[in-house]
Amino acid sequence: MATIRLSIDAGLFSAEVIARTAHRYTDRFFVELTNSDGAYAIALTSKQDDVDLTGIEGRFRNDALDEHLRERIRAETTDLHVSLVQAALRQAAPTRPKS
Amino acid sequence: MHALDAKAFMGGWTGPTLVKVAGLSDFAEGQFPIERMVLDLRTRARQHASAALTALPWAGFLVDGPEQAPEGRPWVALPAQALTVEAGDAIEVRPQTNKVARRYRRSGNNNILFATERCNSFCVMCSQPPRDIQDDWRVQHLCDLVELIDRDTSALTITGGEPTLLGQGLRRLIEHCATHLPQTHIQVLSNGRNFGKGIPAATFAAPHPSLIWAVPLYADHYALHDYIVQSSGAFAETVRGLYALEEARQRIEIRVVLVKPVVGRLPELARFIYRNFPFVEHVALMGTEPTGFAKAHRDELWIDPTDMQESLTEAVDYLSARDLSVSLYNLPLCTLPKQLWPFAKRSISDWKQRYLPACEACEVRQQCGGLFAWVTPEWTSRSIHPIKGTHLCASH
């Protein structure tokens, strides 16, 4: 049960980005997140002894960048997403058989 | 104007008249009213016309010279070599200009109903440059013509210009075809843009037993397509038009003219068609006709079919692997890799088609569509050569 700790500048990412990133690690790790002094402190504690820890810090940082990209995409496209799905489904109303 | 016409000699005609040329068998079958037929009395027709026969109320007589026509009756004579007209053909006699136009050819493989000279696109390679004139009169004219067409004609094409610009007139024409020619397959060449403007497809598409809309699409994004058709917004309208046609349960073909900028993204276009319009019945990839606007833009448009082979093969393979029927039109077999031969169709209308001297010795000439009659060296592939010592693949 090893713990990896890393720190990320809070100015780079929103708390939501960090939380979403951390969530991806909850299969193999228990996650603790704190925020103080302008930085996020992330602690990942492996659930089992055989969890591979190599490069975890690097992966986490890359994954945070990906989540950040997703946040930007969401910001631009969420409204459109909703209206597109509504438009598509409105026109796909099921037909009743002629019985 | 697609119909061929020629100067002619005539007498006794009071106005433009659309008539069917009748041999004796046409008279015997009685499918068409005599008043709308001209009896063929030319020597080549070899029919002996009794006085009783010629006394019937024919619209007139087709003769070699006025002396063959019965006294006081309208007659028309075509100069030798001018225009081939045979029994069963429909011609229009125009006394104002002393011209005869052939509107329907019984033995033809591609009869056209020319709907209008107007168009809402201005394609860079347009073979029928549009004119903005009022020609709604064509609707009635075409309806009259339809009544003189053989019922066993297998197919007709309605084209222009843009036929949907006739509005209700197009619907009327299609209905007329359904009534008078129920066994004739109708293909309408249309850019589909008017369907994409919220006008219901039902305005144009009358119920018909065998009707297909052939719609050109040149790219998988608007910038290239709009450039080719020289109209901003055309892509969006055509695409919406395709969906409107699908919703109206119409049969659809997509046509692609293979000008150079289009060939550059042909595989991408094939993918776009499959992913977005998988319901189309057929995709036609067509060699450019070197006439009309195309001639002024040869440098931008011309690409030797030999240089298209890779793109064509990729696009054809892609579509046919996905069960989308695809054909190649207007491309001589010698310019195509052999594996694509099964997709090549003899598409050029007989009256516009020719072969080159090089084709004399070619063993597959019969299967090949040849070239356009007005082809010039700068529109001819460097690969034209006779094919020898090969057998043609089983037909596609």
Place this chain on the structure above:
Amino acid sequence: MRFAPPPAFEGEAGYRLLPMRFRRLPWDENRVLVTSLSGDWILMSCADFARAVDKDLRRDEPLFADLQARHLIVADSATSTLAPLLSQYRTRKAYIEQGPKLHIFVVSLRCHHTCAYCQVSRQPLGQSQFDMSGEAAAYAVERLFEWPARELTVEFQGGEPLLHFERIKMLVKAIEIRNRHEDRNIRFVIASTLHDLTDDQLSFMRDHHFDLSTSLDGPEWLHNANRPRPEKDSYRRTLVGIERGRKVLGEHAVSALTTLTRRSLEAPLEIIDEYRKLGFHSISLRPLSPYGFARKTETRNGYPIGDFLRFYAVALDHLLSVNRAGYFMEETYGRMLLGQLLTPFSHGYVDLRSPTGAGLGAVVYDYDGTVYPSDEARMLASMGDRSFALGQVDQPVTTWLESPAMQRILAAGVAETLPTCADCAYVPLCGADPIDHLARQGDTIGHRPTSDFCRKQMGLFDLLLERWETGSGSDRQILESWAHRATRQEAQPEFEAA
């Protein structure tokens, strides 16, 4: 006439992003898979993707056109249209139209076998109280025709449905009589061991154009080990059944599928070779699901999902080599996933849909008259949790659709709204299974990072995409031929056998 050059048609500068999701490729971290709302997609470098999101793409790059063509970005709104994106979305989700097409009738729980992994909780041969009654059957036929779908697949399951064949005959006749007024397109299927088939049963099934689906786990040693009968000859009897079925109903009418135990995972090549030996062109490599006796015997028969994925990769490569040698054989689940990746069409698998197929794509009429939204819900009930029963067969269909069970399913049944699924690049191609998540993880919404359901789908999507992308030309063609075959079969509902 002078024409305007291409720049005149470029429209307004700039572009907008359309809804998109991405995933770094596990086999190439410098590239991403980017998917649209409707499941169209492109692979590109991370650097290009970052530029695309930063609005730094140039008009003249092919990528700019590629992204528009896949509806990932939109340039000038006056000259663009989103109609194709909407059309693609409706086409892929076409399975939500018309209501359930798969109707499963459990005519009896009785069975000859004692398979440790049995998902059905079968009952011994003599217990006829586990047969469907005539009354329940009659109501079920009425309910069947209350659904609007024009195409219906009626599948008979058990236990071993042949043990109550009289009920099957009665149901088929009742359905056909009623269908004279309804004119639906109805297909009959039986999921059976095919053991001890009588000539009468075969000729009845031939007369009504049945499809037969049976279990064949692999070569004799494996099949008999997995599927014990007192006589220890399950494999031989299955082969006899297959042959007789083919002879009377035709080759095309008989299909087989495997259930993979831990033992099975050690023999991928042998299983495939067995199917090839018997002339099958289609194989289903199905991992165990967490229901019925499979749950009870999990320690003996079960395995981590990673082991299944490793098995599948080996099996896939062997299948590709069999196909390359000239013998066509597809794996049905892989074929469905490839259809999702490589075609724009909807598919017939009720268990990988969003909205979920439970209740919306399939209905199960149990022997005792209880109605379930899926086979899995019925299995859960046999394990003691009846909370997903929609109701009873003598109630109208509308009651079932309004039931608390249905509400619970719908609340967790749209993958695009589930945590983690919502951001996943595969979500337009994937599905939600609230009942599976409840069975495995204890709640219908589930926790994706630890979800075997998720790992299985992602693992298979990644594997198939990688093989397609990096494979030889002939491997690509083989995988594509599987996907396009799915299209030709017109997305008929897929079924599972006992």
